[in-house]
Amino acid sequence: MVSPELLAACRRGDRRAFEELVRLTGRRVYSLAYRMVGDRQDAEDVAQDAYLRMYRGLTGFREEARFETWMYRIVANCAITHLRRRGRFGMVSSDEDLDVPVPDYAAQRAVDRDELERGLAALPEGQRIPLLLKDVYGLSVREIAEELDVGEGAVKVRLHRARKHLAASLSQGHERAGEV
Amino acid sequence: MRVRCEEVRELLPELAEPGPRPAGPVEAHLAGCPNCSAGLTVYHDLLISLAEAREIDIDPPADYLDRTLRAVRFGMWTSRVPTLADVRRASDRVGATLARAPRAGYALASLGGAAVGATAIAVVWWRVARRAVTGGAA
Numbered sequence: 549m550v551s552p553e554l555l556a557a558c559r560r561g562d563r564r565a566f567e568e569l570v571r572l573t574g575r576r577v578y579s580l581a582y583r584m585v586g587d588r589q590d591a592e593d594v595a596q597d598a599y600l601r602m603y604r605g606l607t608g609f610r611e612e613a614r615f616e617t618w619m620y621r622i623v624a625n626c627a628i629t630h631l632r633r634r635g636r637f638g639m640v641s642s643d644e645d646l647d648v649p650v651p652d653y654a655a656q657r658a659v660d661r662d663e664l665e666r667g668l669a670a671l672p673e674g675q676r677i678p679l680l681l682k683d684v685y686g687l688s689v690r691e692i693a694e695e696l697d698v699g700e701g702a703v704k705v706r707l708h709r710a711r712k713h714l715a716a717s718l719s720q721g722h723e724r725a726g727e728v
Numbered sequence: 729m730r731v732r733c734e735e736v737r738e739l740l741p742e743l744a745e746p747g748p749r750p751a752g753p754v755e756a757h758l759a760g761c762p763n764c765s766a767g768l769t770v771y772h773d774l775l776i777s778l779a780e781a782r783e784i785d786i787d788p789p790a791d792y793l794d795r796t797l798r799a800v801r802f803g804m805w806t807s808r809v810p811t812l813a814d815v816r817r818a819s820d821r822v823g824a825t826l827a828r829a830p831r832a833g834y835a836l837a838s839l840g841g842a843a844v845g846a847t848a849i850a851v852v853w854w855r856v857a858r859r860a861v862t863g864g865a866a
Binding site: 563566567570571574575576578579582583588591592595596599600603659661664665668679683684685686704707708711712714715718719 | 741742744770771773774775777778779781782784785786787788789792793795796797799800801803804
């Protein structure tokens with residue numbers, strides 16, 4: 549997505565190169581921000597914060613191969629800061645949803661993309677954010693634990709619950725579709 | 729050792745992750761239990777769909793990119809103006825350097841003293857010269 553030459557130019561402080569990087573990654577950054585905060589205006593604010601942090605941090609960035617992961621981590625960090633400011637961080641840092649529904653495996657069909665997005669959006673924040681960062685954006689459990697400031701064990705528990713929750717909500721959607 | 733369906737189902741979200749699974753009683757159960765095997769397929773498909781979702785961007789509002797670029801340009805400009813924190817950091821760095829190398833402090837103090845002395849001499853010289861010029865005119 550972003551060439552090593554463009555990254556090198558950004559690191560040298562080339563502003564035009566950085567603007568090109570924003571054009572190339574803008575939609576991807578917005579998508580992650582939106583999936584995390586669930587609001588269009590908030591997602592835009594998060595994206596702008598993230599780019600300013602990237603601009604300041606790029607001079608010290610040396611791992612070109614890991615650029616996307618680095619970018620996702622910055623966006624996630626900005627989104628978590630944003631949720632914290634909005635008083636929603638408690639929902640991110642704790643996972644009190646102990647009542648995880650059981651999926652109906654017999655009702656499952658191919659995963660519909662819109663249903664998947666709706667299922668993701670309906671997850672509690674404490675489960676949605678680890679699931680997004682691990683299963684959609686490919687961060688490691690350790691990286692997610694660092695961003696959320698919780699232990700790796702806690703991240704694994706939330707991932708487990710989030711997957712069950714999502715599988716259950718998708719199977720319920722299929723059942724409802726079957727009834728119609 | 730045999731395992732029950734309830735135990736295996738509790739492991740399915742993790743067993744569905746990509747990569748080899750260790751051989752053992754759970755694997756043997758999956759091979760012989762169509763229900764648990766179907767459950768594993770469900771989670772496997774779910775993880776594939778989630779990974780694919782990364783490549784599917786959500787449409788941002790109109791002018792999002794323009795607004796973001798404007799904010800970034802403004803941020804790039806303001807990031808060049810030193811903040812109070814930058815000044816404080818620079819001052820801390822000078823303090824730390826002086827603490828590590830007291831001789832550098834002496835050198836800095838001597839240089840400062842020399843600069844102050846030279847300025848004082850120049851001012852005195854300039855005033856004397858001006859007085860001589862204005863006195864000559866009177």
